[in-house]
Structure formats: C-alpha cells, structure tokens
Amino acid sequence: MAxxxxxxxxxxxxxxxxxxxxxxxxxxxxxxxxxxxxGCGKSTLLRLIAxxxxxxxxxxxxxxxxxxxxxxxxxxxxxxxxxxxxxxxMTVAQNIGYALKVAGVARAERQARVEATAKSVGLTEYLDRxxxxxxxxxxxxxxxxxxxxxEPRVFLFDEPLSNLDAKLRVQMRHEIRRIHNRIxxxxxxxxxxxxxxxxxxxxxxxxxxxxxEQVGTPAEVHDRPASVYVAGFxxxxxxxxxxxxxxxxxxxxxxxNGTLIPLAQMxxxxxGHLVQLxxxxxxxxxTPRGRGVIEAQVDMIEDLGAQRLCNLMxxxxxxxxxxxxxxxLPAGTPVGLDIPAEHIHLFDAASERRIEIxxxxxxxxxxxxxxx
Amino acid sequence: xxERTPLLNIATHLILLCGLVLILTPIWLAFVAAxxxxxxxxxxxxxxxxxDQLWPNLREAWAQSDFGPKFVNTLxxxxxxxxxxxxxxxxxxxxxxxxxxxxxMLIFWMIFITLMLPLEVRIVPTYAVAANALSPFQTILDxxxxxxxxxxxxxxxxxxxxxxxxxxxxxxxxLVATATGTFLYRQFFLTIPDxxxxxxxxxxxxxxxxxxxxxxxxxxxxxAALATIMFVYAWNQYLWPLLVVTDRAAYGMVVxxxxxxxxxxxxTGGGTPTWHLAMAATLVVMLPPIAIVILMQRWFVRGLxxxxx
Ligand SMILES: Nc1ncnc2c1ncn2[C@@H]1O[C@H](COP(=O)(O)OP(=O)(O)O)[C@@H](O)[C@H]1O
Ligand SMILES: [Mg+2]
Numbered sequence: 001m002a003x004x005x006x007x008x009x010x011x012x013x014x015x016x017x018x019x020x021x022x023x024x025x026x027x028x029x030x031x032x033x034x035x036x037x038x039g040c041g042k043s044t045l046l047r048l049i050a051x052x053x054x055x056x057x058x059x060x061x062x063x064x065x066x067x068x069x070x071x072x073x074x075x076x077x078x079x080x081x082x083x084x085x086x087x088x089x090m091t092v093a094q095n096i097g098y099a100l101k102v103a104g105v106a107r108a109e110r111q112a113r114v115e116a117t118a119k120s121v122g123l124t125e126y127l128d129r130x131x132x133x134x135x136x137x138x139x140x141x142x143x144x145x146x147x148x149x150x151e152p153r154v155f156l157f158d159e160p161l162s163n164l165d166a167k168l169r170v171q172m173r174h175e176i177r178r179i180h181n182r183i184x185x186x187x188x189x190x191x192x193x194x195x196x197x198x199x200x201x202x203x204x205x206x207x208x209x210x211x212x213e214q215v216g217t218p219a220e221v222h223d224r225p226a227s228v229y230v231a232g233f234x235x236x237x238x239x240x241x242x243x244x245x246x247x248x249x250x251x252x253x254x255x256x257n258g259t260l261i262p263l264a265q266m267x268x269x270x271x272g273h274l275v276q277l278x279x280x281x282x283x284x285x286x287t288p289r290g291r292g293v294i295e296a297q298v299d300m301i302e303d304l305g306a307q308r309l310c311n312l313m314x315x316x317x318x319x320x321x322x323x324x325x326x327x328x329l330p331a332g333t334p335v336g337l338d339i340p341a342e343h344i345h346l347f348d349a350a351s352e353r354r355i356e357i358x359x360x361x362x363x364x365x366x367x368x369x370x371x372x
Numbered sequence: 373x374x375e376r377t378p379l380l381n382i383a384t385h386l387i388l389l390c391g392l393v394l395i396l397t398p399i400w401l402a403f404v405a406a407x408x409x410x411x412x413x414x415x416x417x418x419x420x421x422x423x424d425q426l427w428p429n430l431r432e433a434w435a436q437s438d439f440g441p442k443f444v445n446t447l448x449x450x451x452x453x454x455x456x457x458x459x460x461x462x463x464x465x466x467x468x469x470x471x472x473x474x475x476x477m478l479i480f481w482m483i484f485i486t487l488m489l490p491l492e493v494r495i496v497p498t499y500a501v502a503a504n505a506l507s508p509f510q511t512i513l514d515x516x517x518x519x520x521x522x523x524x525x526x527x528x529x530x531x532x533x534x535x536x537x538x539x540x541x542x543x544x545x546x547l548v549a550t551a552t553g554t555f556l557y558r559q560f561f562l563t564i565p566d567x568x569x570x571x572x573x574x575x576x577x578x579x580x581x582x583x584x585x586x587x588x589x590x591x592x593x594x595x596a597a598l599a600t601i602m603f604v605y606a607w608n609q610y611l612w613p614l615l616v617v618t619d620r621a622a623y624g625m626v627v628x629x630x631x632x633x634x635x636x637x638x639x640t641g642g643g644t645p646t647w648h649l650a651m652a653a654t655l656v657v658m659l660p661p662i663a664i665v666i667l668m669q670r671w672f673v674r675g676l677x678x679x680x681x
Contacts, residue, residue: 047570050570050574051573052570052573052574071573072573072574072576073573073574073575073576077574078574079570079571079574081567081570081571082567083565083567084567085565085567085568085570085571086571087568087571087572087585087586088590089586089589089590098575098577098585099574099575099576102575102576102577102581102585103576146571146575150575
C-alpha cells in the first residue's frame with residue numbers, strides 16, 4: 001500500500017486553478033522529488049500533503065488514513081522550509097526541541113533527544129546559539145534537525161537548498177540523502193533544479209502547469225521522456241527539436257527543408273504524420289561539411305571546461321551539440337551533423353506526447369574522425 | 373541617507389540646541405520657582421536661579437494635595453491601562469492578522485476609524501456608558517421590545533445597571549478601549565514571515581501556543597514601546613478623571629490634584645498666588661513618567677523603529 005496516496009487532488013485559489021486533478025502514489029521509504037519550473041504548483045502540492053492548505057477536491061491519504069480534514073500536527077509529517085523558518089528568539093536547542101515541548105515530552109527526555117539529533121547533523125557545538133548567529137548551512141541543519149527529531153513518517157522539503165551557495169548545496173544534498181537512507185522515512189522533495197532532482201530521487205515527478213507530466217526513475221525520465229515538455233526540461237543543455245513528418249517509404253523523418261533523417265525502426269503511424277524529432281546535444285555528432293545527415297552553421301562555441309557546447313544554426317533554428325574536442329570553428333563555419341538513429345526521440349506534433357519506437361539492439365557507431 | 377559634512381553637522385547641532393533650550397526653559401523656570409518662598413516667587417524680577425526652599429515647598433505641596441493616596445490611585449490606573457492595553461491590542465491584532473474570518477476587513481476598518489475618535493471627542497457618550505455600562509444592552513432590549521416582553525411575562529421590569537463612576541474600572545476601561553496599540557502590533561505582526569507561522573503549525577503549536585511562544589517573545593520591544601506610551605498617557609489624564617470621579621478623596625488622580633494647586637481667582641480668592649507650591653507639585657508629578665521613559669528607553673526606541681530583524 002502506498003504511504004501517501006493522492007487521488008484526483010485539485011486546488012483552486014479563488015478562480016485560478018493551481019492544481020488540476022493530480023494522481024500520485026508515493027511508497028513507503030521512497031525518496032520522491034517533485035520537479036518543475038517555478039509557479040507550476042509544486043509547493044502547493046506539498047502544502048496540501050502537509051495540511052497547510054485546504055484541498056479543494058480529491059483526497060489525500062497518508063498510511064491508509066484520509067487526512068483531508070486533519071490538522072498538520074496529526075498527519076505525521078515534518079517539513080523543511082526554503083527560508084528555514086527558524087524561531088529567531090530561540091536557541092538552536094530550543095528550536096530543535098520545540099515540537100517535543102509542544103507535545104509535552106518531559107524536559108530530561110527532550111534534552112537527550114535534542115542532543116542526539118544535534119549530534120547526528122553536526123550541531124553539537126552550536127546548541128546555545130541563536131539562529132541569527134549561524135551561517136546558512138548551519139541554519140539548514142537546524143531546520144533538518146527540527147524535522148528529524150519528531151521522527152515523522154514523512155519528510156517534506158520545499159526547495160530547502162535554494163538559498164545555499166553551489167558547493168554547500170551539493171554537500172547538503174548528500175547529507176539529506178544520507179539522512180533519508182539512515183532514517184528510512186518517506187521523503188517528498190520539491191525543487192526546480194533538475195540536478196537536485198536527478199541525483200536525489202528514487203522517483204521523479206515532473207510537473208507542468210498544475211499537472212503531472214511524467215513519473216519515473218531519473219533514468220526513465222531522462223532516457224524516455226513522456227512529452228516534449230519533459231524532454232526539454234530534463235537534461236542540460238536541453239534537447240534539440242526538429243519538426244518534420246513521417247515518411248514510410250523513405251523510412252525516416254522528413255524535415256521541412258526536405259532533409260531525411262533515417263530511423264532505425266518505423267513507428268506505427270500513417271505516412272505524413274507530423275512529429276517532433278528530438279535529439280540530445282550529447283548524442284548528435286559534428287561531422288565535416290557534407291558528411292552528416294543535415295547541414296548547419298556554427299553560431300558560437302562555449303567552453304564548459306571538460307566539454308564544448310557548439311551552438312549551431314540549422315535553418316534559423318538553434319541546435320546544440322556537446323563535443324569533447326576543441327575544434328577551431330569560427331562563427332559561420334558550415335558543418336555537418338550526424339543524428340544517430342538509436343538516440344532519436346519522437347513526439348506527436350499535436351499532442352506533444354512521446355511516440356514509442358521499438359529500438360533495435362544498439363549497434364556500434366562508426367568511428368568518424370572530425371576535421372575542421 | 374546619511375550626509376557627513378562639518379557645516380551640516382554644526383547646523384544640525386544648532387537646531388537641536390534650539391529645540392533643547394525651548395523645551396528645558398519652562399522646566400528650569402518651574403524648578404526655580406519651586407525653590408523659592410511665596411514672596412520671592414511673586415516679587416517683580418523673575419528669579420532665574422534656584423533658592424533654598426525646595427524641600428519645604430515639596431512637603432507643603434505634597435501635604436496640601438494629599439499626594440500619598442493619589443499617587444497610589446494614579447499608579448493603579450496607569451498600570452491597569454498599560455496591562456489592559458497591551459493585552460487587548462495584542463489579541464485584536466493577532467486575530468486580525470492571523471485569522472481569516474468573515475467581515476475581517478470591515479472590523480479592521482471599524483477599529484481604524486476609532487483612531488479618529490479620541491476620548492475627548494466622544495466624551496459625552498462615553499460618560500453616559502460609564503454611568504451605566506449596561507445601558508447599551510438596555511437600549512437594545514428596549515428597542516427590540518424584549519424588555520416589555522419580559523415584563524409582560526414575568527412582571528419583572530428589566531433595568532440593567534452597572535455604574536462605573538467613581539471606580540478604577542471607570543477610570544481605566546475607556547482609556548483601554550482605543551485602537552492605537554492594535555495598529556502598532558498589527559504592523560509588526562505583518563512582518564512575521566508566513567513560513568514561521570507554518571513551521572509552528574507543523575511543530576504542532578495551536579494558535580494560542582504560537583501567540584505565547586513565538587509572537588509575544590518576538591514583540592517584546594513593541595510591548596515595551598506601547599507600555600511606555602500608554603503609561604505616560606494614562607498618568608497625564610486630566611479631563612476624564614475630572615469627569616468620572618466625584619469622590620476625589622477616594623479616587624482622585626494626581627494631575628487633577630495638581631490643577632487645584634495652580635492658582636486662579638477661585639483658589640486664591642484674591643490672595644497671593646502660590647506658584648511655588650504649584651511648581652513643586654509639578655516636579656513631583658513629572659517624576660514617574662520620566663522614570664518610566666528612562667527605564668524603558670532602550671527597548672522603547674527599538675520597538676518604534678523596528679530594526680533588528
Ligand atoms: N495563497 C495563494 N493565493 C493565490 N494564489 C496562490 C497562492 N499560493 C500559490 N498561488 C499560486 O499558485 C501557483 C503555484 O504556486 P506554487 O505552488 O508556490 O508554485 P511553485 O512552488 O511550483 O513555484 C502560482 O501561480 C501562485 O501564484
Ligand atoms: Mg515553491
């Protein structure tokens with residue numbers, strides 16, 4: 001049975017619908033990341049689970065109990081907020097122990113648990129400080145400790161790392177995952193950062209404009225995105241899209257300028273069906289001019305250190321390719337592009353949903369030397 | 373904007389100095405007058421330097437005005453007003469900011485409008501209510517015909533009465549029932565981040581627990597500021613005590629007593645005006661508010677400028 005089961009849940013504020021009929025099952029001990037751009041309703045969904053907002057329609061059950069009418073404290077959830085939300089006038093120890101104090105836990109036990117929890121997140125030396133005297137990372141730890149000490153069934157995180165600098169963010173990310181593994185509670189983590197999502201999640205929930213686009217493991221979501229939206233959102237740099245139509249006779253996708261991109265296997269579609277062809281920048285390959293399936297021009301090259309990001313123009317459409325070499329390619333240079341059939345994603349142009357192509361066994365791509 | 377030029381500094385200090393002189397001169401003259409004998413105070417060139425009669429004058433003024441019990445009375449009223457105000461304002465602002473209920477904005481505006489109706493403006497109706505605090509209810513019963521109904525059924529004539537004249541309640545309650553403090557709190561409560569409220573909810577704290585454990589500790593400086601203002605305000609009350617207290621021996625307040633010492637045609641009956649006593653009494657009456665302001669100054673200023681967040 002699912003630990004958290006969300007059934008046709010919608011949320012409206014006045015006349016605006018923020019969530020429209022969300023269905024989701026989150027299993028016991030799972031780390032689920034809700035990923036989506038800002039304003040898509042992630043926080044709202046989390047707050048509905050927490051009980052901080054009222055559910056407009058639908059039903060949420062935690063551990064088999066419908067919680068629609070329950071107060072936050074009765075739901076067994078703990079939450080870590082984006083801005084930490086520590087009580088500024090209380091010491092670290094008082095902040096961590098406040099939930100226990102409210103629950104009426106005796107002072108001695110409370111103190112012992114506060115100390116144990118503080119130790120587990122490395123806060124022992126700071127117990128007597130006020131939040132104002134702590135760094136961002138330390139405040140984050142206090143917020144974590146405050147959630148952990150309640151031994152909740154469910155941890156809810158609302159973009160808890162977005163106020164930290166890049167290095168600390170990675171560090172805290174690892175720490176959150178470690179704590180999750182150690183405690184074994186169910187975690188729901190909201191973020192707009194796909195790296196956080198990909199690295200933390202057992203399962204990713206990709207949201208768009210108040211509804212769920214896809215649910216799956218990070219690998220599934222990355223390798224087989226369910227829609228144009230997910231394909232464009234997950235992966236960096238973003239996937240390239242080329243509009244075209246199916247040509248059954250020529251066994252490929254016919255682009256608008258007449259170029260044919262061959263497919264390894266034809267989907268079950270009629271001739272001329274309009275599609276979006278997607279290819280990730282790391283899968284497309286630069287070739288010398290005239291040797292690829294399409295011709296493009298170099299717009300600019302960005303050096304990312306380990307790799308180079310070639311921004312090309314193909315028929316007025318931007319197209320990105322990620323390469324290892326450092327080729328001398330000034331702007332305007334014509335180049336060829338190879339689009340390996342086994343890495344092609346197809347999406348229906350009208351519905352923007354994924355079209356499955358039964359992939360053949362991967363064949364070794366022909367090694368092709370790149371010369372300017 | 374902070375400008376630092378020597379010229380501007382000098383100008384600023386000059387302006388401040390003028391203000392200081394303007395404020396201190398009357399106090400100095402009062403002090404000087406309080407240190408001279410009746411003859412010296414009333415002789416032609418105004419004395420500018422203190423004499424040696426301060427102590428006898430103070431004793432005389434204290435005895436004449438019966439300040440002993442009056443100080444106790446005033447202290448009771450001032451503390452009552454402070455306590456009532458701090459509590460009432462806190463609770464009303466709490467409900468206005470943190471709860472969503474019907475007519476919330478209407479109630480907010482009604483409270484807001486009372487800001488424009490200080491006690492002096494509505495003193496006649498307030499007096500009527502103080503004379504019988506239950507008269508509004510009596511009116512409701514009469515207008516709706518309920519009292520006639522009760523009389524018809526049971527034969528008992530309904531006449532509610534709760535007289536607040538000549539009582540501490542009568543002195544305190546009308547001064548408590550104003551909107552000022554509510555606004556001070558409201559502005560502060562509005563700066564509390566939503567996340568903090570939600571964190572407390574997640575921690576299991578109900579509304580009252582949140583008020584007690586989080587809001588009140590956070591508003592300490594505001595409470596100090598409000599308490600200081602209200603103490604001085606209550607201490608300096610003249611018109612309302614004059615009106616509501618007829619039993620001066622039991623419920624007199626210091627400022628009213630003080631006004632009796634100020635010589636006029638009636639009190640002196642054409643004799644020599646006793647300015648030395650009036651000024652000595654003034655000095656005494658001024659002391660508690662000054663003490664409170666000095667004591668609370670540090671908190672008070674922080675509460676009004678509201679910085680440390
Ligand atoms: N209390 C509210 N009243 C009205 N609209 C709200 C409220 N809370 C959120 N919204 C709206 O709901 C949408 C989704 O908000 P939110 O869930 O916070 O997005 P996210 O966390 O994904 O950035 C936003 O457009 C926001 O303006
Ligand atoms: Mg959000």
